[in-house]
Amino acid sequence: MSQPLLQIRDLVIEFPTRRALLRAVDQISFDIEAGEVLGVVGESGAGKSLTGAAIIGLLEPPGRIAGGEIIFAGQRIDNLDHDQMRKLRGKRIAMIFQDPLTSLNPLYRVGEQLVETIQTHLPLNNTEARERAIALLDEVGIPAPVTRIDGYPHQFSGGMRQRVVIALALAAEPDLIIADEPTTALDVSVQAQIISLLKNLCKNRGTAVMLITHDMGVIAETADRVAVLYAGQVAEIGKTQDLIKSPKHPYTSGLMSSIPSMESDEDRLIQIPGSMPRLNAIPQGCSFHPRCSKAFGPCTEKRAPLVDVGESRAACWLYAAENGNG
Amino acid sequence: MSDQTAPQIDIVEKGMLARALDSDIFFSFRQSKIVMAAAVVTLIYFSMALFAPWIAPHNPFDLASLDLMDGLTPPAWEEDGVPQFLLGTDDQGRDLLSTIMYGSRISLAVGFASVAFAAILGITLGLISGYFGGFIDTVIMRIADIQLTFPSILIALLIDGTVSGLFPESRREDSAFWVLVLAIGLSFWVQYARTVRSSVLVEKEREYVQAAKLIGLKPLIIMFRHVLPNVLGPVLVIITINLALAVITEATLSFLGVGIPVTQPSLGTMIRIGQDFLFSGEWWITIFPGAALAILVLAVNLLGDWLRDALNPKLR
Amino acid sequence: MAKEVLVEVSSLTRLFDVSKPLLNRIIEREGRQLLRAVDDVSFDIVTGETFALVGESGSGKSTVAKMVVGLLPPTKGSIRIDDIELADKTQKAHMREMRSQIQMIFQDPFASLNPRWRVDKIVAEPIRAFNLEPDDAAIVERVGSLLTMVGLGPSDGRKFPHEFSGGQRQRICIARALASKPEFIVCDEPTSALDVSVQAQILNLMRDLQDEFGLTFLFISHDLSVVRHMATRIGVMYLGRLVEVSPAKMLFKAPKHPYTRMLLDAVPDLEMSGRDRKPVKGEIPNPINPPSGCTFHPRCPLVNDRCRKEIPATIEANNSIVACHAVEEGRLE
Numbered sequence: 001m002s003q004p005l006l007q008i009r010d011l012v013i014e015f016p017t018r019r020a021l022l023r024a025v026d027q028i029s030f031d032i033e034a035g036e037v038l039g040v041v042g043e044s045g046a047g048k049s050l051t052g053a054a055i056i057g058l059l060e061p062p063g064r065i066a067g068g069e070i071i072f073a074g075q076r077i078d079n080l081d082h083d084q085m086r087k088l089r090g091k092r093i094a095m096i097f098q099d100p101l102t103s104l105n106p107l108y109r110v111g112e113q114l115v116e117t118i119q120t121h122l123p124l125n126n127t128e129a130r131e132r133a134i135a136l137l138d139e140v141g142i143p144a145p146v147t148r149i150d151g152y153p154h155q156f157s158g159g160m161r162q163r164v165v166i167a168l169a170l171a172a173e174p175d176l177i178i179a180d181e182p183t184t185a186l187d188v189s190v191q192a193q194i195i196s197l198l199k200n201l202c203k204n205r206g207t208a209v210m211l212i213t214h215d216m217g218v219i220a221e222t223a224d225r226v227a228v229l230y231a232g233q234v235a236e237i238g239k240t241q242d243l244i245k246s247p248k249h250p251y252t253s254g255l256m257s258s259i260p261s262m263e264s265d266e267d268r269l270i271q272i273p274g275s276m277p278r279l280n281a282i283p284q285g286c287s288f289h290p291r292c293s294k295a296f297g298p299c300t301e302k303r304a305p306l307v308d309v310g311e312s313r314a315a316c317w318l319y320a321a322e323n324g325n326g
Numbered sequence: 327m328s329d330q331t332a333p334q335i336d337i338v339e340k341g342m343l344a345r346a347l348d349s350d351i352f353f354s355f356r357q358s359k360i361v362m363a364a365a366v367v368t369l370i371y372f373s374m375a376l377f378a379p380w381i382a383p384h385n386p387f388d389l390a391s392l393d394l395m396d397g398l399t400p401p402a403w404e405e406d407g408v409p410q411f412l413l414g415t416d417d418q419g420r421d422l423l424s425t426i427m428y429g430s431r432i433s434l435a436v437g438f439a440s441v442a443f444a445a446i447l448g449i450t451l452g453l454i455s456g457y458f459g460g461f462i463d464t465v466i467m468r469i470a471d472i473q474l475t476f477p478s479i480l481i482a483l484l485i486d487g488t489v490s491g492l493f494p495e496s497r498r499e500d501s502a503f504w505v506l507v508l509a510i511g512l513s514f515w516v517q518y519a520r521t522v523r524s525s526v527l528v529e530k531e532r533e534y535v536q537a538a539k540l541i542g543l544k545p546l547i548i549m550f551r552h553v554l555p556n557v558l559g560p561v562l563v564i565i566t567i568n569l570a571l572a573v574i575t576e577a578t579l580s581f582l583g584v585g586i587p588v589t590q591p592s593l594g595t596m597i598r599i600g601q602d603f604l605f606s607g608e609w610w611i612t613i614f615p616g617a618a619l620a621i622l623v624l625a626v627n628l629l630g631d632w633l634r635d636a637l638n639p640k641l642r
Numbered sequence: 643m644a645k646e647v648l649v650e651v652s653s654l655t656r657l658f659d660v661s662k663p664l665l666n667r668i669i670e671r672e673g674r675q676l677l678r679a680v681d682d683v684s685f686d687i688v689t690g691e692t693f694a695l696v697g698e699s700g701s702g703k704s705t706v707a708k709m710v711v712g713l714l715p716p717t718k719g720s721i722r723i724d725d726i727e728l729a730d731k732t733q734k735a736h737m738r739e740m741r742s743q744i745q746m747i748f749q750d751p752f753a754s755l756n757p758r759w760r761v762d763k764i765v766a767e768p769i770r771a772f773n774l775e776p777d778d779a780a781i782v783e784r785v786g787s788l789l790t791m792v793g794l795g796p797s798d799g800r801k802f803p804h805e806f807s808g809g810q811r812q813r814i815c816i817a818r819a820l821a822s823k824p825e826f827i828v829c830d831e832p833t834s835a836l837d838v839s840v841q842a843q844i845l846n847l848m849r850d851l852q853d854e855f856g857l858t859f860l861f862i863s864h865d866l867s868v869v870r871h872m873a874t875r876i877g878v879m880y881l882g883r884l885v886e887v888s889p890a891k892m893l894f895k896a897p898k899h900p901y902t903r904m905l906l907d908a909v910p911d912l913e914m915s916g917r918d919r920k921p922v923k924g925e926i927p928n929p930i931n932p933p934s935g936c937t938f939h940p941r942c943p944l945v946n947d948r949c950r951k952e953i954p955a956t957i958e959a960n961n962s963i964v965a966c967h968a969v970e971e972g973r974l975e
Contacts, residue, residue, distance in 0.1 A: 018353055043837035044808075159925045187698035188864060189922045192908040196921070214837060217910025244912070258842035260871035262894075262909055268849070269842040269871065275807045276837070533754035534764075536713055537818065541771040542741040555758045 003074060004031035005175055005208050006055065011078075012067035013050050013059065013232075015279075022279040024050050026232040027068065029306070032176065035206040037199065039223030039240065041213060041255075043276050047232040048212045052178045054078070055210070056093050057085040073175065091121040094169035098181040100161035103168075104153040110137075110164050111149035114171060121172035136167040141197060159190035166198060170205070177202065180212045195221050216259055220244055228252050231276055231287040233303075238312025248314040250292045286317065294318060354636045364628035371622050375431040382424035383412075387590055392419045398608050414610045416599055422610060425591060426618050432592040433619070436506050437572040443511030444572075445565055448518020449554075455519065456526025457549050467523070470516040478513040482575055485509040486584050499587045506585055510575050517564055525557035559637045566630035570623045577619055593619045648826060648858050649687035649710065654719035656680040656705050660930060677930050679705045681882040682719075684956075689825075692852070692859040694873035694890070696866060696905070700929045701879040703862045707830045710860060711746050723826065742772045745819035749831040751811035755803040761814055762799030765789065768822040788817040792847060809840035816847065820855070828860045833868060845872060866909050870894055878902045881929055881937040888962035898964045898974065900942045936967065944968040 013025035025047040032038045042048045053059045055070055057080065070078040077088060089095075097103045105113060114133035118124060124132060130149070137145035140163040153161055162182065169177050182198065183191040199222050202209050211223055219226050220240060227237040228249065236249040247253040257270040274291045277283060283290055289299040298304075298317045306315045355361055374381070385391060396419035400407045407414065413422035455466040473481065486509040493501045529535060530553060538548045573593075579585035580594030588595060593615045600612030658677040661667060667674070680702040687693040695703040708714040710721055712728055721728040723744065726736050745768075748754040755764055765785045768774075775781045786796030792813040803811055812832065819827055829848070833841040845868065851857060863869050869876060870890060877887045878899065886899040897903045908922045924941035927933055933940050939949040946967070954965045968974050 043839065157925045187926060189698060189904060189908045190925055192922050217912050220912045221910045255839055258839045259912060260867040262867050262870060268846050271842040271846055272839040275809050275840055533748035533750060534756045537754060539713060540711060540746055541768045542738060543771060552756055
């Protein structure tokens, strides 16, 4: 197999505060292959959005990458300077944010924003760029793109705006799109449309997607593989089907069973006690052990390494011990 | 769950002082040397003003102790200076250092009183306006809008002229202080009212206010118990910055001759007196009170700016 | 079991004035603009059940919730709780008593607790307001037991809200809601701001408390899987109108209204069971200028001319109510 499109190796993101140095992301490693959709799930504060921001170089200070490597298409990108990063951003890695309203400039026509983005990255003249913009709008399913292109963002509905944002992200034919909660702000019925749109577009173009979300449903619909983050670490990573049908890490299985089912009836939901620790109080050993029903000896002492369990990989002593310490 | 939150209990059980010292605001205070210097200067002014009768070398208001022969003595380090009058004297023979101390006392008193007046008036009107809305809101806010179209010094002058005209000539000196407070206070309330109103509009939609409504509490109780404490942050900033402004306004009014009478000079009055002598070489009568005023206003303003940033969650 | 109706909502309507300021209206020669947030909504809630209202943004479900608890006066229609008309100002003594019977749990646990109050003061406020306990010692004890009931400890009362996580705050909100010993609690999206693992805790807690105290819930949510788990009966709202009311099991097994069907199809297939789904089309129209006739007709696969002109009346059929011409005419497959 050829080299993955994106490799993240032991990424550490820290926030210096006056009381302590907080580790929001603690040695995360994963790959994204060209053309695949990797879902990244986790509760708020698990570090999923920070990881996305770090890849595209939009980490807000005082947050900083304190260790590890990000390798994109064979090139290390976590240590690029502003200018080099700017050339990469938008052209080869694009981003879709949660709120379509704030990611479009309300003062410019949709077409102007598209044309500007296209011309920044591709050598096209005005007419060509406009034609391309219309083609893009058509592709993301905006009806009558020839007239809609001259509309302002506020004239578009929420779902239509998110379609425009997707068109913007696709404008320069990037290799990777980081989508941070792209459907959270949308209504249920619109959500389904946007998910399938994103999925189909990326499949047709061979664009890889890092889909950050807290919604397992969205992951199940879209992702090829999933990484589950907990307290800044990868708890489990594997094929979506495997992870949903037979979760390995106790956190993943707890997470899956705490979602009310649409198929079966249960009187009580299975719940994980407690809540995710705050960054300043991450327990020693496996960070999940105080909430874990299967915790035993090593869990309280040492962090579990990520080891192969069947088709997936999980960071849990239940498996690490068997594998002879990974 | 309980084992996770246990370590925080001891923080809670510490007193108010410990919590204040542990807070983010105190931390940002210690981070900036300029702010700390400004705080020290402000504190010196406050204690100077408060304890003037005990620490000032002379009592400039005691006409009996004044000697016209001491008039226009230059500062001690100048040629004709006397160590007795460190910063020299004015034309009446008043010791400048003592006069500045007593003058800051009056300036600060006017400042505090007028800011308190403006704040209470403005906060009350802002709360009413924001919480009840509708017609009453429109009336209060239109008055505020109209007042904003005039410079506040003009309004203060107008009020000062009108009100002091109501007093007989003989009573004017006694009433001057309160007239000033009224004039400055009335010219400043708009800012408080607008700030409080806009915060109230946000807070009253918050769900904790709705929860209070659900219990059936009366609007007045909800306003003062729930809404008011949560809108005071920005008000505190305005109070600090307004204190400096009020001191300047007082000085301006006194400089224009409508403020504090010459017998009990404030900083502004002193600058006005000194102005007559500026070109005849007695520079100290204007320069020292002027510098004192400038330093006081600068220090208070720096504190206000810092407070605004410290209370702004976006800049933290 | 005798089914006693606790809450009776009939022909509830709420308009919002969304006109531009008077001066603009005069210059631009425009009339007033009214938004029909809730339009002719009627339903009953039986004692001890959980009645859920589902719908997307703009469906008016939160507006209904606010009117039912009395935070917002209805434009038209009536709300009767325990046979007392909510809007009837003549029954002041009853009103006070009734106030303690109705409580609400809000969506955002970060905005629903006064940030400057300690938790024990927050929970004690309803107790003090309704004079439910004789003295301070009794209040302290009651607050302690309320906090224990929702899974916190009495010592947590000395803390401020910001020291708690979102789930713990929602527990505090529940403790406050229970403080006045209510019969009826309106829950407005109580878990939509929480993470899934915490959501399960809160939903379980709410069910336990319902069993323990015989509470009646009006449960507002946009999340069908949560509603399916919690509700006894479900009302589906679209653009201010109630389009279908059915017992929970029936709604999910045999949805009638085309909109309900569409909503069910839009739920992500978490079990990856390959369930048969139709793609959803269109978006919710602007509620200021809703479509004529049945407001759902532009997105409806079963639309005909009658749907475009005539607002469908509600029809009752074995335990469920539905407002749809296609159902009435038997055009539904």
